[in-house]
Amino acid sequence: MRKTLVALLAVVAVFSFAALTRAQEVAQTPPMGWNSWNYFASKVDDKGVRAAADEIVANGMKDAGYIYVNIDDTWEGKRDENGVLHTNEKFPDMKALADYVHSKGLKLGIYSGPGDKTCAGYPASLGHEEQDAKMYAEWGIDYLKYDLCSFRQDVMAKQAPEDKAAQMKLMIAAYEKMGKALKGTGRPIVYSLCQYGWDAVWEWAPGLGGNLWRTTGDIQANWNSVYAILSQQEGLESYAGPGHWNDPDMLEVGNGRLNIRENRSHFSMWAMLAAPLLAGNDLPNMKPEVKEILTNKDVIAIDQDKLGKQAHRVYSEGEVDVWERDLAGGAKAIAVLNAGSDRYSTHPFHLSLAKLGLHGPQKGRDLWSGKDVTLSENMPIEIASHDILLVRIDAPRF
Numbered sequence: 001m002r003k004t005l006v007a008l009l010a011v012v013a014v015f016s017f018a019a020l021t022r023a024q025e026v027a028q029t030p031p032m033g034w035n036s037w038n039y040f041a042s043k044v045d046d047k048g049v050r051a052a053a054d055e056i057v058a059n060g061m062k063d064a065g066y067i068y069v070n071i072d073d074t075w076e077g078k079r080d081e082n083g084v085l086h087t088n089e090k091f092p093d094m095k096a097l098a099d100y101v102h103s104k105g106l107k108l109g110i111y112s113g114p115g116d117k118t119c120a121g122y123p124a125s126l127g128h129e130e131q132d133a134k135m136y137a138e139w140g141i142d143y144l145k146y147d148l149c150s151f152r153q154d155v156m157a158k159q160a161p162e163d164k165a166a167q168m169k170l171m172i173a174a175y176e177k178m179g180k181a182l183k184g185t186g187r188p189i190v191y192s193l194c195q196y197g198w199d200a201v202w203e204w205a206p207g208l209g210g211n212l213w214r215t216t217g218d219i220q221a222n223w224n225s226v227y228a229i230l231s232q233q234e235g236l237e238s239y240a241g242p243g244h245w246n247d248p249d250m251l252e253v254g255n256g257r258l259n260i261r262e263n264r265s266h267f268s269m270w271a272m273l274a275a276p277l278l279a280g281n282d283l284p285n286m287k288p289e290v291k292e293i294l295t296n297k298d299v300i301a302i303d304q305d306k307l308g309k310q311a312h313r314v315y316s317e318g319e320v321d322v323w324e325r326d327l328a329g330g331a332k333a334i335a336v337l338n339a340g341s342d343r344y345s346t347h348p349f350h351l352s353l354a355k356l357g358l359h360g361p362q363k364g365r366d367l368w369s370g371k372d373v374t375l376s377e378n379m380p381i382e383i384a385s386h387d388i389l390l391v392r393i394d395a396p397r398f
């Protein structure tokens with residue numbers, strides 16, 4: 001009897017532990033939120049972060065799934081004699097800011113790096129990894145972007161000059177160190193690696209606790225940059241999945257020189273890629289058409305699909321690319337992107353369903369017009385320059 005009771009208790013304990021670990025698993029779908037860098041860069045401050053949080057709640061972004069409010073570089077002050085890193089004058093009280101963001105039902109993210117300095121030249125975490133991680137947890141931080149920056153000069157170039165392979169090992173060890181430090185805090189903190197895709201990061205990042213990793217250099221708010229980054233995601237699809245995602249960088253939707261069609265295509269393709277959706281625009285002054293794009297729930301549902309399968313490019317014809325993504329429940333999303341500028345109605349694009357492995361008419365929904373559509377073999381499709389047709393097919397016919 002006693003033995004049975006002990007066995008029963010052991011089983012209960014194992015199950016509760018498993019449930020607890022599951023509850024702590026972060027980024028089961030690609031993280032969504034906002035990050036200060038793409039628009040505010042070094043102008044970010046406490047007031048701006050609070051305003052972004054207020055706006056995310058007020059404008060429907062929170063309801064659409066945007067939860068993380070992430071402070072990027074330039075919050076850091078000086079380290080004191082005990083090695084404690086203080087915030088600078090732009091952020092008078094990080095704990096109070098975290099409490100404020102949490103009170104809105106949102107989460108707070110922060111930024112550092114494995115080197116001595118961040119990219120903007122502020123103190124980073126070299127030699128203080130555990131101390132910093134502990135402090136983030138005490139503040140109530142939920143997300144860390146860890147950016148390589150000066151680690152290249154401070155450690156890689158110094159300790160292993162001329163030896164690329166040894167440099168990469170040092171880099172991986174540095175990311176592992178912070179991964180362990182974050183885990184050691186016991187707080188669920190999303191771990192975002194930012195080292196521009198070096199040394200096939202997608203192969204080793206998940207193993208050291210990485211939830212997402214940048215696959216390329218920095219995005220810029222123009223079509224060439226967005227399209228170049230998109231093209232570099234091909235072939236990485238097998239590395240994405242619940243808890244670990246390729247990160248083609250934060251959104252530029254609403255920024256710079258991107259027009260409405262380009263914003264729509266950028267957002268659609270990041271959703272197809274199961275990319276983290278971190279808006280990077282000036283939220284309190286966002287145009288209604290930009291808000292409409294960022295809060296399109298059907299497109300967000302593609303990004304957040306539980307299966308977590310990243311899209312792949314099926315074929316291209318000239319400057320038109322056709323991508324597909326498998327979704328939960330046997331559904332599919334198809335994106336037809338006109339990346340060029342010189343196709344007109346005299347020569348529309350003809351979609352090949354056969355190349356997608358589909359046969360017969362396919363009933364779906366155009367996620368930008370919100371209308372039902374039926375795709376058929378070889379149908380002519382006219383798509384404006386840099387625009388996209390994004391269709392969800394719930395019951396594809398093979």
Ligand code: GAL
Binds near residue numbers: 072073118120218
């Ligand atoms: C870059 C990074 C950007 C931004 C910036 C801050 O290395 O890729 O996303 O974080 O540093 O200095």
